[in-house]
Amino acid sequence: MQSLLSFLPDSWHAGPGILIGFGLLAAVMVQTALAVIGSLRRQAQARHQFQLERERLAYEVRLAKSRWTQIEHEKSSWNGWRKFRVVKKAAECADVFSFVLQPHDGKSIPAFKPGQYLTFGLDIPGRDKQVVRCYSLSSPPSDASSYRVTIKKEKAPPDKPGVPDGVGSSFFVDSVREGDLLNVKAPTGHFHLETAKQSPVVLISAGVGITPVLSMALDIAATGSRRETWFFFVCRNRSDHMLKAELDQLAARAENIRVVVCYSKPGPNDVQGRDYHTAGRLTPDVLKSVLPSNNYDYYLCGNGSFMKTMYEGLTEWGVPDAKIHYEAFGPATIKKTNATPPATTATGAGAKAVQVTFGKSGKVVAWDPATLNLLDFALANEVRIDSGCRAGSCGSCSVAVKQGEVEYLGGETNVGEAGSCLTCICRPKTDLVLDA
Ligand SMILES: Cc1cc2nc3c(=O)[nH]c(=O)nc-3n(C[C@H](O)[C@H](O)[C@H](O)COP(=O)(O)OP(=O)(O)OC[C@H]3O[C@@H](n4cnc5c(N)ncnc54)[C@H](O)[C@@H]3O)c2cc1C
Incomplete structure (x- = not known):
């Protein structure tokens, strides 16, 4: 003790009373500090709680507004064909164009569910019959005054010389101009996001199959939903990477939306981290390596073989059938496990x-x-x-x-x-x- 005290200044050698005093002072200071920290922590928690509550209320207000808009817009739905003017035609990437459409009558248009499509009745010169084709809405329902579709020109199969390119998509890409009028049926379709739900979702697309799921992701961002969202997209490389700026903005803007872009064959100038995240095909294994669990609702859109592989991989991973939603733009044989038994002429x-x-x-x-x-x-x-x-x-x-x-x-x-x-x-x- 003596040797310990020898380190203290002379004035401190007054005796144990002073030491006890210092001890008490230190204890009071520690207690005061703990009280201050506790109070700051409580204040921070209260602030955080208040912030969460404010976000929740703001979200509910937005949801109520969007439901109200939807009800208002549903009143402006229509039967049969209605004329729409192409107000903008924009190139997205090789052979892919977006078309922004507004009603020719200048009246309001109904909101749609993200994932739904428009039906077009195309009067193509040289054809005696109207060509009917469907294109998914690639814009979010919050765009109250216009619709947007994004269309890829469907080229003739390389192994079939003499076969013409796709009729409807070629007409859009090669002939439709800004200012043209088109016959359009009201938005419809069963493949859409359940916007009232807040359960986590995985949106998966290949090529132009991006259109309906992009509308879903844009809707999640526009309504300020905190829904956990994963967006997987695969294309060949930068030259096929449609709607890239929009995807980049989405990834930067909403922290609950994570975007994963796969290039199946990256080009020599494509940069990982800037243009895409993973090289190679988008397979169920890629999903498994990125997602924390399989417990999501899945929305798939792409060509038949892509969706078949995804569907089978997800099912093997234990995802229930009811949680896998898909839409095919062309022929697709996704065999659901609850499919009806084969048709036979006898038993x-x-x-x-x-x-x-x-x-x-x-x-x-x-x-x-x-x-x-x-x-x-x-x-x-x-x-x-x-x-x-x-x-x-x-x-x-x-x-x-x-x-x-x-x-x-x-x-x-x-x-x-x-x-x-x-x-x-x-x-x-x-x-x-x-x-x-
Ligand atoms: C609900 C839904 C939503 C859709 N959304 C989109 C979308 O957002 N964007 C999009 O780009 N597409 C979308 N599609 C696909 C779109 O509707 C068309 O199917 C697509 O554009 C091809 O139509 P087309 O008239 O251009 O081709 P078609 O004329 O129907 O031809 C299809 C293919 O057959 C080939 N072909 C033509 N003649 C022959 C022949 N004699 N023998 C063999 N092959 C032949 C053509 O070269 C072409 O490759 C969607 C489809 C659906 C059902």
């Missing part, structure tokens, strides 16, 4: 696959139960049938049934014109002869 050991005869094309093919509908089955067997919405509403894929019966996937009866079927939403019930 038991003597069961025989149903035969589909395409009269005009002179083809007789055994029905493949893994195929979703007669339209995809026809296209898979190189029988051309026109199509539009792929949802049974536009009537473009209607084909006369010369013999046999079909069944509708949603169990509908009395669909379309008598003696014909809407091939995009039905499958054979018995052996069939179609006028295709």
Whole structure:
């Protein structure tokens, strides 16, 4: 003790009383400091709580406003064709253009659900029939005065010389100009985000399949939703990277939205970190390596084989069927695990696959139960049938049934014109002869 005290200044050698005094003073100071820290912490917590509450209220106000706008806009919906003017045509990347449309009558337009599409009735010079095609809205519903679609020119298959490029998409890309008027049906479609929910989502797209899921992500950002959102997009490289500026802004603006871009074949000047995040195809393994768990609602859009791989990978990973939502722009055979059993002409050991005869094309093919509908089955067997919405509403894929019966996937009866079927939403019930 003596040696310890020898380090203290002389005035401090007054005795243990002073030491006790210092001890008490130190204890009071520590207690005061703890009280101050505690009070600061409580204040910070209260501030944080207040901030959260304010954000929650602001979000609810925005949601209420957007519901009100939606109700107001639903009143301005329409039946049949309505004229829309192309007010802007903008190149997005090679062969892809966006078109901003406003109603020619100058009246208001209905809000849509992010993920829905517009149906166009195209009067293409040299064609005796209107060409009906559907294009997803790539803008968010918060754009109350206009709609935007983003369209890729569908080139002829390289292995089929002499075949023309896609009719509708070529017309848009090559011929439609700013100021032109187009026939448009009101937004529709079952593939849309449940905006009332706050559960986490994963949005996955390939190529031009980005359009409906971009609208979903833009809606999440525009409404200020705190919903955890992952946005995966794959394209070949920078030259195919459509809507890049918008994706970059989305990633920078909303911290609950994380964007992952994959380039399947990066170009020599493409920079990882600036242009894309991962090189190679977007596969279920990429999702597994990035996502913290499989517990999300998944929205997929891309070509048939991409979606099939994704769907199968997600199912294997334990994602329930009800949490996987998808839309195909073209033929797709995603076999859902709850799909109805294969159509056969009899049951038991003597069961025989149903035969589909395409009269005009002179083809007789055994029905493949893994195929979703007669339209995809026809296209898979190189029988051309026109199509539009792929949802049974536009009537473009209607084909006369010369013999046999079909069944509708949603169990509908009395669909379309008598003696014909809407091939995009039905499958054979018995052996069939179609006028295709
Ligand atoms: C709900 C929905 C939303 C969609 N959203 C979008 C979107 O946002 N953006 C987008 O770009 N697309 C979208 N699509 C796809 C779009 O509707 C069209 O299917 C696409 O543009 C191709 O139409 P097309 O008229 O250009 O091609 P089609 O004329 O229908 O031709 C399709 C393909 O067949 C080839 N072909 C033509 N003739 C023959 C022949 N005799 N033999 C073999 N092959 C032939 C063509 O070269 C072309 O490659 C969507 C589709 C749906 C159903």
